[in-house]
Amino acid sequence: MIAYRAVLSAAFIVLGAVVIVRMIGFGLRLEIVPGLVLGAAMIALGAHRLALIARSRRAA
Amino acid sequence: MARQQPHAELRRAVTPWGSFAWGYSDVGADIFVGLGLVLAAAAGASNVAFLFAGIVYVCIGLAYTELAATYPVAGGGQYFVTRGLGDFLGFIAGWAVLLDFTIDVTLFAWSCVDYLSQLVTPLANTLHPWLHFGVVFFLIAALCTLNVIGVRESTAFQGFVSALDVISETAILGFGFLFAFRPELLVHTMQSAWPSRFDLMDGISLAIISFVGLESISQAAEETQRPASIIPRTSIALILTILIFALAYSNLALGMQPWHPQLDAHGHPIPFWQTFRLDPSTQGEGVALLAAQVPLYGWLAAKYVPLLGAVLLLISSNSGVFGSSRIAYAMSKEQHLPSIFERVHPRFRTPAISIIAFCGVAVIELIFAALPSLDPHAQAFYTHFFHGEDGVTFLGDLYAFGAATSYSLVFLALIALRLKEPLSPRSFKIPLNLPLRYGGEQAEVPLIGIVGFIGITLILAFTIATHDIGRIAGPSWLVVGVLFYLWYRTRKRLPVFGSLRRDWKHEQIEILRDAGELELMDQYIENLKRSEERRLKAGSST
Numbered sequence: 001m002i003a004y005r006a007v008l009s010a011a012f013i014v015l016g017a018v019v020i021v022r023m024i025g026f027g028l029r030l031e032i033v034p035g036l037v038l039g040a041a042m043i044a045l046g047a048h049r050l051a052l053i054a055r056s057r058r059a060a
Numbered sequence: 061m062a063r064q065q066p067h068a069e070l071r072r073a074v075t076p077w078g079s080f081a082w083g084y085s086d087v088g089a090d091i092f093v094g095l096g097l098v099l100a101a102a103a104g105a106s107n108v109a110f111l112f113a114g115i116v117y118v119c120i121g122l123a124y125t126e127l128a129a130t131y132p133v134a135g136g137g138q139y140f141v142t143r144g145l146g147d148f149l150g151f152i153a154g155w156a157v158l159l160d161f162t163i164d165v166t167l168f169a170w171s172c173v174d175y176l177s178q179l180v181t182p183l184a185n186t187l188h189p190w191l192h193f194g195v196v197f198f199l200i201a202a203l204c205t206l207n208v209i210g211v212r213e214s215t216a217f218q219g220f221v222s223a224l225d226v227i228s229e230t231a232i233l234g235f236g237f238l239f240a241f242r243p244e245l246l247v248h249t250m251q252s253a254w255p256s257r258f259d260l261m262d263g264i265s266l267a268i269i270s271f272v273g274l275e276s277i278s279q280a281a282e283e284t285q286r287p288a289s290i291i292p293r294t295s296i297a298l299i300l301t302i303l304i305f306a307l308a309y310s311n312l313a314l315g316m317q318p319w320h321p322q323l324d325a326h327g328h329p330i331p332f333w334q335t336f337r338l339d340p341s342t343q344g345e346g347v348a349l350l351a352a353q354v355p356l357y358g359w360l361a362a363k364y365v366p367l368l369g370a371v372l373l374l375i376s377s378n379s380g381v382f383g384s385s386r387i388a389y390a391m392s393k394e395q396h397l398p399s400i401f402e403r404v405h406p407r408f409r410t411p412a413i414s415i416i417a418f419c420g421v422a423v424i425e426l427i428f429a430a431l432p433s434l435d436p437h438a439q440a441f442y443t444h445f446f447h448g449e450d451g452v453t454f455l456g457d458l459y460a461f462g463a464a465t466s467y468s469l470v471f472l473a474l475i476a477l478r479l480k481e482p483l484s485p486r487s488f489k490i491p492l493n494l495p496l497r498y499g500g501e502q503a504e505v506p507l508i509g510i511v512g513f514i515g516i517t518l519i520l521a522f523t524i525a526t527h528d529i530g531r532i533a534g535p536s537w538l539v540v541g542v543l544f545y546l547w548y549r550t551r552k553r554l555p556v557f558g559s560l561r562r563d564w565k566h567e568q569i570e571i572l573r574d575a576g577e578l579e580l581m582d583q584y585i586e587n588l589k590r591s592e593e594r595r596l597k598a599g600s601s602t
Contacts, residue, residue, distance in 0.1 A: 022243060031250045034107035035243075037114070038307040045300040052293060 002053055009049035016042030075285065080294040081222040082280040086273035087302050088225060089376035092369045093171045094270030095309050095346030097456055100336035102263020104253030107246075107310040109260065113267035114303045116519060119512025120274055120467050121299035122490045123474045125292050126506075128278040129488045130477075131568070132287035132575045135390035136278035137470045142394055144473030144480065147559040148545075151396040153469040155541035157275060157387055158418065159534070160462035164273075164380030165422035166429065167455040169199040172373040174344040174452075178366035185451070186341045189433035196426055199377065204419035207381045210408045218375060225372055228365065229305055232350070235357035236312045246315025249331065261522040265460045265530075268519050270306050272463045273376070275383060288577045292488035309350065318353040344452045380422070385414035395560060398548055428533075429454045446528040457523070457530030458537075464520035465538070471513035479503045483587040484568060485580045500598075501591065 019039035023032040102109040127140045135142075137157050142150025173195050177183035185192040255263065277295050281287040313333050321329035332353055336343050348369055351361035389411050392401035405412040429451035431438035442449060449457070477484075479496070482503040493504035524531045549556045565588060572581035 026243060026247055029247075030108075031247045034111045034307055034311055035246075037111055038304065038311060041300050041304045041307065045297065045304060048296055048300065 002057070006050065006053050009046045009053065012042050012046030012049070016040065016044075016046065076290050076294050077219055079280045079284045079290055080298055081219040083273070083276045083294070083298045084222040084226070084301070085218045085372060085375045086276040086379045087271065087298065088222065088305070089168060089369075089372045090270040090272055091302075091306055091309060092175070092347045092373055093167060093344060093452070093456070094267060094306075095313065095350070096336045096343035097266045097346075097452065098263050098270070098310065099313055099333045099346065100340065100343050101255070101259055101266055103255045103259065103333065103337070104250045104314060105255050105260050106263060106267075106333065107250075107307065107314055109263035109267040110270065110306045110310040112264050112515070113271060113519065114306055116268065116467075116512055116515035117271035117274075118299055118303060119508050119515060120271070120470070121277075121295060123470055123506075123509055123512060124274045124277045125295040125299075126486060126488050126490050127470070127474060127477070128281040128295070129288045129291045130484055130486050131571060132278075132281035132284070132291070132577075133390075133571055134279050134282035134386055135394075136275040136387065137466045137473075138387060138391055138394075138396075139278075140477065141469045141473040142396075142559075143564060144476035145469065147394070147396065147555070148557050149469055149472075150394065151391065151545050152538065152542070153466045153473075154387055154391045154396060155538065155545075156462045156465040156469075158384055158391075158541075159537050160272060160275075160459060160466065161380045161384035161387060162418050162421045162425060163455055163459045163462060164383070165200055165203070165377050165419065166196070166425045167452070167459060168373045168377035168380065169196045169203070170426070170429065170451060170455065171344045172199065172370045172377060175348055175366045175370040175373060178345060178348050178362075184341070185433055189430065193426070193430045193434060196430075197423065199374065200419055200422055200426065203374075203378050203381045204415055207378070207385065207415045208405065208408060208410055208412045210410045221368075221371055221375060225368060226301070228361075228368055229347075231357060232347075232354055232361055232365070233305070233308045233312060236316060236350070236354045237308070239355040240316040240319065240353070241312055242315055242317055245317065246311060249314045249333070253331075253333075258526060262526040265464075265519055265523040265526055266456055267306075268463055268516075269456050269459045271302060272459060273379070275387075276379065279383065279386065286577065287575050288487035288580055309347065313346075313350055316350075316353065319355045319358050320353065340450055343450075381415060381419060384418035385411045388414040388418060395549075395552070395554060396545065425455065425458070449527075449529055454529050457527040458533055460519070460523045460527070461530045461534030462537075464516055464523055465534070468513060468516045468520060471509050471516065474509045475505060475513075478506060478509075481564070481568075483584065483591055485583045485587070487577075487580065500595065 016039040019042065020036055023035035023039065026032050098109050099106050131140065131143065133139055138150055138154030141153035173183055173192055174185070177185070182188055183192060183195060277291065281291050284290050316332055318329070318332045321332070322335065324330050330338070332350065335349065336346065342349060348366045351365040352358050354361060388397060388401040391397040392399055401411065401414045401417070403413055404410060432442045432450060433439070479498045482498070482501045490506045490508050492507045494507060496503050496505055523534070546556055554560065568584060569581055572578070572584060
């Protein structure tokens with residue numbers, strides 16, 4: 001279960017990075033800002049979940 | 061009736077996932093209502109509207125997380141504001157939250173029927189408004205009855221629906237972004253359909269309703285095991301999940317190539333987001349309509365998303381019934397409301413009077429919302445005075461007003477409590493703080509709290525500026541509440557604009573002990589002792 005959650009969290013980070021890269025491909029303009037924040041939020045959620053998994057493994 | 065504290069029976073049995081599901085089933089349903097409303101108002105800038113409201117929401121979420129982890133009691137915003145800013149503002153915050161909870165009951169029951177009408181066409185408000193009204197009324201009455209007799213959906217059921225919804229929404233967005241999303245179309249839509257400043261403000265004020273329900277974080281805190289450590293973990297995941305869904309839906313809606321596009325009179329496909337402008341009756345069904353337009357997955361999504369949305373919305377409506385009675389109970393305990401709201405039913409042991417009273421308010425709101433579709437004269441009146449706002453928009457106006465009012469006070473309470481109670485241990489502290497010496501102690505002013513306060517005040521200003529009904533009905537609700545409060549406090553010979561004397565330090569120790577946070581309790585007692593020693597030392601040296 002933990003491995004599944006870790007893979008899912010890592011996938012979030014990768015997808016977030018893909019979103020950011022795709023949006024930056026359109027050049028730095030106002031229209032890409034919501035997409036950049038979306039990508040950043042996905043990376044943050046993935047990192048947060050990975051940190052929780054790491055903490056629970058350390059505690060175990 | 062016996063006077064008894066219903067809280068005395070609450071067990072701290074909510075697990076981390078249960079805590080997440082509790083919040084998700086409340087806040088997660090909001091996007092089902094908000095998406096269509098915002099797309100209709102803000103058009104090509106809908107994602108910017110969600111972004112603005114989303115940034116403010118993250119600040120609010122962090123504030124609630126810190127406050128709920130520090131003071132894990134069910135009173136929520138009303139309790140934090142009373143503690144930080146005094147009784148009068150605490151009452152206003154609680155009264156605004158009560159408005160939101162009653163709107164919550166009506167708006168989500170209304171939207172639940174809208175989603176069901178995707179499967180059962182006669183339920184559509186445009187086809188049979190009296191039937192629509194009757195079913196919404198029946199749902200509110202049924203929820204009221206279930207809450208009076210003490211039947212609640214189990215945490216396991218909430219968890220199951222939340223998990224199903226997270227998987228479903230992820231699938232919709234995954235398929236949508238893979239097969240229907242065109243980034244160049246998103247950029248084109250944003251450039252060609254950018255709204256007027258008024259419409260953008262309108263869109264932002266409506267977008268905040270997609271993020272309402274953070275009170276559930278503090279409500280869950282009272283029943284969560286080890287809240288100081290669990291609440292920050294689950295809240296941050298909840299905040300980010302909701303933000304991601306809102307931003308993803310709005311970007312997808314603006315940049316998607318619909319699977320089965322509607323055609324205009326000339327045979328040209330109509331962009332998906334325009335559906336909500338052309339047919340306002342669809343505004344309450346945003347997610348279901350979007351799901352049906354996702355390639356490959358859409359045929360399946362069209363069959364179950366309306367049902368899933370309806371269940372989630374019904375749970376959210378129920379949380380409004382439950383939440384309003386609990387807030388009224390907390391306000392009554394703080395002597396903000398008469399003690400009648402504290403009374404519990406002798407047989408069912410539920411705050412029956414509070415439940416019935418605030419469900420009654422929800423029914424009154426339903427009547428006002430449904431009037432334009434039920435009666436042509438009322439429709440003419442609404443068209444003349446309120447630019448023809450319909451039922452969902454009417455409820456959305458009030459929802460945004462109540463949320464913006466209570467959240468702005470919660471930000472002030474956060475800042476005030478950081479200054480007044482720097483010795484309270486905070487297991488989670490919002491980052492980015494300005495150190496400050498205040499009252500002889502080292503305190504920290506949260507910069508994110510200041511940014512959030514400015515943001516939510518702007519949203520409150522946008523709500524008042526753009527919503528014809530919200531600017532009248534919202535302040536009217538507050539005025540009625542303040543008059544009631546003045547009458548009650550005067551009659552009871554209690555301070556009207558001042559506060560009752562309370563021993564917050566002793567209360568904090570009790571709160572931490574009840575929560576099982578014994579380490580934090582010891583730390584707090586130690587902090588108090590050291591502070592006292594410092595004061596004595598300073599006193600003797602002078």
